[in-house]
Amino acid sequence: MKNVTIHEIAKALNINSSTVSRALNDSDRVTSKTKRKVLDKAKEMGYQRNMLASNLRRKRSNTIGVVVPRISRHFFSSTIAGIEETAYKLGFNVIICQSLEELEKEELIIENLIANRVDGILISVSMGTKKGMHLANCLNNRIPVVFFDRHLEGFPDMGKVLIDDQLGAYRATEHLIQKGCKKIGHFSGPKSLQIYRNRLEGYKMALKNYHIPYDESYVLTSKLMKKDGLEMAKKILEAHSDLDGLFCANDTAAVGAFDYFKTIDKRVPKDIAIVGFSNEPFSALTEPSLTTIDQSGEEIGKAACSLLLENIASGNTLIANETVILNPKLIERGSSQR
Amino acid sequence: MKNVTIHEIAKALNINSSTVSRALNDSDRVTSKTKRKVLDKAKEMGYQRNMLASNLRRKRSNTIGVVVPRISRHFFSSTIAGIEETAYKLGFNVIICQSLEELEKEELIIENLIANRVDGILISVSMGTKKGMHLANCLNNRIPVVFFDRHLEGFPDMGKVLIDDQLGAYRATEHLIQKGCKKIGHFSGPKSLQIYRNRLEGYKMALKNYHIPYDESYVLTSKLMKKDGLEMAKKILEAHSDLDGLFCANDTAAVGAFDYFKTIDKRVPKDIAIVGFSNEPFSALTEPSLTTIDQSGEEIGKAACSLLLENIASGNTLIANETVILNPKLIERGSSQR
DNA sequence: ACAATTAATACAATCGATTGTATTAATTAT
DNA sequence: ATAATTAATACAATCGATTGTATTAATTGT
Numbered sequence A, B: 001m002k003n004v005t006i007h008e009i010a011k012a013l014n015i016n017s018s019t020v021s022r023a024l025n026d027s028d029r030v031t032s033k034t035k036r037k038v039l040d041k042a043k044e045m046g047y048q049r050n051m052l053a054s055n056l057r058r059k060r061s062n063t064i065g066v067v068v069p070r071i072s073r074h075f076f077s078s079t080i081a082g083i084e085e086t087a088y089k090l091g092f093n094v095i096i097c098q099s100l101e102e103l104e105k106e107e108l109i110i111e112n113l114i115a116n117r118v119d120g121i122l123i124s125v126s127m128g129t130k131k132g133m134h135l136a137n138c139l140n141n142r143i144p145v146v147f148f149d150r151h152l153e154g155f156p157d158m159g160k161v162l163i164d165d166q167l168g169a170y171r172a173t174e175h176l177i178q179k180g181c182k183k184i185g186h187f188s189g190p191k192s193l194q195i196y197r198n199r200l201e202g203y204k205m206a207l208k209n210y211h212i213p214y215d216e217s218y219v220l221t222s223k224l225m226k227k228d229g230l231e232m233a234k235k236i237l238e239a240h241s242d243l244d245g246l247f248c249a250n251d252t253a254a255v256g257a258f259d260y261f262k263t264i265d266k267r268v269p270k271d272i273a274i275v276g277f278s279n280e281p282f283s284a285l286t287e288p289s290l291t292t293i294d295q296s297g298e299e300i301g302k303a304a305c306s307l308l309l310e311n312i313a314s315g316n317t318l319i320a321n322e323t324v325i326l327n328p329k330l331i332e333r334g335s336s337q338r
Numbered sequence C: 001a002c003a004a005t006t007a008a009t010a011c012a013a014t015c016g017a018t019t020g021t022a023t024t025a026a027t028t029a030t
Numbered sequence D: 001a002t003a004a005t006t007a008a009t010a011c012a013a014t015c016g017a018t019t020g021t022a023t024t025a026a027t028t029g030t
Helices: A006-015 A017-024 A030-047 A050-060 A076-087 A103-115 A133-140 A165-178 A194-209 A224-239 A251-263 A297-315 B006-013 B017-024 B030-046 B051-058 B073-091 B103-115 B134-140 B165-178 B194-209 B228-239 B251-263 B298-315
Strands: A065-068 A094-097 A120-123 A147-148 A159-163 A184-188 A219-221 A245-248 A274-277 A292-294 A323-326 A328-333 B063-068 B095-100 B122-123 B145-148 B159-163 B186-187 B219-221 B245-248 B273-275 B291-294 B323-327 B329-331
Touching: A017 A030, A017 A297, A050 A292, A050 B051, A050 B159, A065 A076, A065 A103, A076 A094, A076 A297, A076 B073, A076 B095, A094 A103, A094 A323, A094 B073, A094 B186, A103 A133, A103 B063, A120 A133, A133 A147, A133 B145, A147 A297, A159 A297, A165 A184, A165 A194, A165 A245, A165 A292, A184 A194, A184 A251, A219 A224, A224 A245, A224 A251, A245 A251, A251 A274, A297 A323, A323 B165, B006 B017, B006 B030, B017 B030, B017 B194, B030 B145, B051 B251, B063 B103, B063 B298, B073 B095, B073 B298, B095 B103, B103 B134, B122 B134, B122 B298, B134 B145, B145 B298, B159 B298, B165 B186, B165 B194, B165 B245, B165 B273, B165 B291, B165 B329, B186 B194, B228 B245, B228 B251, B245 B251, B251 B273, B298 B323
Parallel strands: A065 A094, A065 A120, A120 A147, A147 A159, A159 A323, A184 A219, A184 A245, A245 A274, B063 B095, B063 B122, B122 B145, B145 B159, B159 B323, B186 B219, B186 B245, B245 B273
Antiparallel strands: A094 B095, A292 A328, B291 B329
């Protein structure tokens, strides 16, 4: 039982395969009577269009490539979900690849995506990626590229969909101020990462706008694991027993701080109000639940995919020098209600 | 600047394109001297192999399709990560699709994957999927199918990679018994789902094996959201103030129970030991951290992908009537240490 | 040195669908 | 009724790599 092709259908109906092809594609160069005959016969013979052949001929794959550092991280799986949803609506397939934060693997992935003639690439670069020759190579091959979340400087021809970390941090801090906090600490992450510098900046800006003096000793830096949060909570209270608000640059560290405060009978949010960052799934489950900043991976994914698809549809004429900045949202929960 | 093909390279070197093709594929029908020349010229001209053409000719796509209900769910994104890793090692691409629990979308996805001539399909079926004509159709097209986690009965020719829920529940309950619990409750999920029936079964079996009488009033059923856990905790304590152990069929409900016990000053694990199920990321972050059963999505993904790839490699001769049952692991944490 | 053998390369068909152009069939106009 | 026009279909090249077979070049044996 061999594969059914348009040629088989053509032979069976005693017409030409080009007519079959046009009938299947609903071209107006074919009578509706013929179309019907073809469609019926196709169904009868169990015809399955071979996209490999179609893609080769049409020089497009109807596929976009997505590269993320690690699929299982909640933020990235959310973006992927958003991407898939958007792509699916327009009939595009999505190839997913993970760089595992290795530049070398990222380069191989890009190579492979080019070889597979994807119509476009969405990428959140690995931490090790500083230069982007492999990405420039995409443009040489007329494959549009859109960064999301993590991007590289110096590629004006590539789209970017970013979240305004600074604004998110600003809102988090502002929220604490509006809840009456006067002495607000900040747990920051590695300064090597732009996002943490931005979040610190937003914190500072909020303080400034509300005329609260910035005191560097209220800012502690770590890798923001849970135990780091716990340790920093201890440290900051030793230095500043008057602390009444805390903005953590991620949710995990906030949970660590929670735990420490409980052990010393500081009440959250009564004594100390806390705001985290990222809206991790667990932040709704803590006791009290954690006020945080939502980066909506899904929205980012949708926006990035839309930008890319527009580009593809336009024949890459407007090769995206566009940058979309999404606004993070404050998710108000128990940890800041006082 | 047009696309560089093997024909361009051949022309430039004044040799035949078949030799170029063989050189690029490292065939032993080509001198190493010629290979070198071809490779150099290819690099010089910026040649990128067109997999679309290659795939068409070789009648395989080097791509596998993965269908999950929802990418952003932690368990599924973990399996996808495992699948991607395994597939990547063997040079396969991974197309990801989400059914969003809709049978209709699932059918369209399968249709599309067949049209794209994927070499195999990994699927965790949507909740609505009862019959599998769309999947049978894959076999008709000689595309092997492997189920993971959620499967359909009645497809002996399709591989299956499942986790032993019952064993997981058994181990969870056994662990509580070994920690000295005598009065162990169980929070179960909707009986319509096989997994919850299995977990209940495992709970019963453990009790039986350790000669603890089974008392139906120690088992409460709900949808296992956080608030359900909280309510059930209240209810079970009202009925049985002597409760000293609790096995929850998921981690979320366990967190709800945690919260209730805290409000009434029952100490976890001192007064009541708790074990959850799934090893959700947040289970390591609760206070105390939650003992749970790990289903290792990553392992399931790897196993399912390996099974599928073996099948593909064997030319689908052994179209997988194989079922792999993975053993869940107990993750011992604070909530059960007494 | 010449036939016999093997190595290296060239030729040409093929995978299956698409699409510009040519041809035939069907309408319309005169 | 015949030319002119339009609709419908047929023909054939093409996308780019692969691969079985044919041909030429190189090597070995005697």
